[in-house]
Amino acid sequence: MSRKRVVLAIIIGLIFGLALFGNHLNLNYRSLVASTQNAKPLLDDETLSSYSKQLVNNLAAKKAEFAIVSRAGQARKRLPEGVNYTHSAFWILNDLGTYDVYNLYHGEENKLISSLVTDAPSDFIKPTRAHDVGIILPVPEFQTAMKKYIGSAAYGRTHNPTYSLISNPFDPRYQNCNEFVLDELASAIWQESDVAKLIEKLPATFKPTEIKAGPIKRFLGPIVDERLVMKDHGKVIATTTREDLIEFLKSQSLVEEAYRLDFTPLRLAAP
Numbered sequence: 001m002s003r004k005r006v007v008l009a010i011i012i013g014l015i016f017g018l019a020l021f022g023n024h025l026n027l028n029y030r031s032l033v034a035s036t037q038n039a040k041p042l043l044d045d046e047t048l049s050s051y052s053k054q055l056v057n058n059l060a061a062k063k064a065e066f067a068i069v070s071r072a073g074q075a076r077k078r079l080p081e082g083v084n085y086t087h088s089a090f091w092i093l094n095d096l097g098t099y100d101v102y103n104l105y106h107g108e109e110n111k112l113i114s115s116l117v118t119d120a121p122s123d124f125i126k127p128t129r130a131h132d133v134g135i136i137l138p139v140p141e142f143q144t145a146m147k148k149y150i151g152s153a154a155y156g157r158t159h160n161p162t163y164s165l166i167s168n169p170f171d172p173r174y175q176n177c178n179e180f181v182l183d184e185l186a187s188a189i190w191q192e193s194d195v196a197k198l199i200e201k202l203p204a205t206f207k208p209t210e211i212k213a214g215p216i217k218r219f220l221g222p223i224v225d226e227r228l229v230m231k232d233h234g235k236v237i238a239t240t241t242r243e244d245l246i247e248f249l250k251s252q253s254l255v256e257e258a259y260r261l262d263f264t265p266l267r268l269a270a271p
Contacts, residue, residue, distance in 0.1 A: 041126050051263045052122045055133060056098055058261055065093040066143035066150075068181060069101075070242040072130035082209045085134050085242045088181045089124060092147050102150060104180040106163045111227050114163040114175070116156050131265075134242045137257040138249060149188040157193035158183035164229035166239040169208050170199055171232035178240040182206065182248065189252055205251040208238040 041048060059067055070085035079086070090102040101124045106114045125133075138146065149155060164174035169182055172195050186198050186206075230237070249255045 042129050047266050048125050048128075049122065050266045051128070051131075052125045054263050055125065055261060056121050059091065059093075059099065059135070060097070062137060062257075064091075064137055064143065066138065066146045067091040067099075068136040068138075068242075068245060069124065070134040070136075070178075071124065071128045072132075073127055074129050076130065080211050082211070082243070083241055087127075088134075088178050088242055088245065090146070090150060090181065090184070091121075092150055102155075104159065104175070104177040106227070112163050112229075114159075114161050114177075116159055132260050132262045134260055135258070136242070136246055136249065136255065138254045139256045142254045143256075146185075146188055149184075154187070154193060155184065158187050158195050158198065160195070163227065164232065165227035166211060166229070166233075166237060168232040168238060169206065169240045170203060170238075172196060172199060173232045174229055176239070178242070178245065182240050182245060185245070185249065189254070206244065206248045208244055209241045211237040211239060 043051070055069070067090075068088055069091050070088040072079070072084065073086040076084065087103075089104075091099045092102065094100050099121055101119050101121060103117050103119065103124070104114050105117045106112070137143070159180060160172065160175040162174050164176060167174040167176045167179050169179045175183070182202075183195065183198060186202060187193050190198070190201065192198055192201075246255060246258045
């Protein structure tokens with residue numbers, strides 16, 4: 001085989017390989033449901049209603065007036081290593097005995113812009129791709145403090161509407177739902193709403209999760225899914241996860257309980 005043919009074969013092989021890898025990324029990320037309220041439900045309405053009721057009943061049984069709840073917007077086998085949930089939100093007990101859910105959601109027409117949205121437990125559960133949620137219950141005193149904080153004018157001051165699915169918590173340019181939760185917790189704890197000052201202070205008590213990605217994945221990721229912004233990352237891609245939020249609150253001695261709630265299948269659930 002001539003040298004030209006060898007080179008041509010290599011080029012064709014590389015193009016084919018990149019196409020296959022791009023398709024793999026497309027399957028893994030384009031279908032990933034993170035900070036959105038408009039994803040097509042994977043589960044039927046009756047099951048979603050049952051799961052929502054189980055979650056509310058679980059929090060009520062623990063007399064929770066504030067909680068951080070996380071859902072998985074992708075099958076676990078498709079999530080990056082170290083990531084078990086894709087969206088976290090604040091849950092606040094209301095006067096009706098149920099919960100209001102305070103979220104950061106990206107837009108639908110423009111997925112790189114986010115807004116703060118309050119919805120219901122059923123709305124939160126609707127996009128789930130798993131049969132469980134992660135729950136963080138802070139100590140009672142901090143639950144009360146966070147309920148008061150979220151009801152005040154201070155809530156949302158750390159919000160940055162420029163969205164990235166994998167935002168770096170130590171860079172002010174982008175933010176996702178988990179980073180927003182982190183920033184608001186830090187703001188309430190330290191009585192500081194200046195994000196630059198929070199970023200200066202956070203590294204001493206907070207360690208984000210590293211997302212392993214080689215150069216090809218880093219190159220193709222933003223092409224496949226515009227939400228995969230890489231501009232705020234250096235050699236290491238690091239972002240905020242539920243597990244990181246737990247460790248941060250533990251560093252402040254503010255965790256009462258952190259657990260996974262596995263939903264009971266509808267056919268076995270109590271009426």
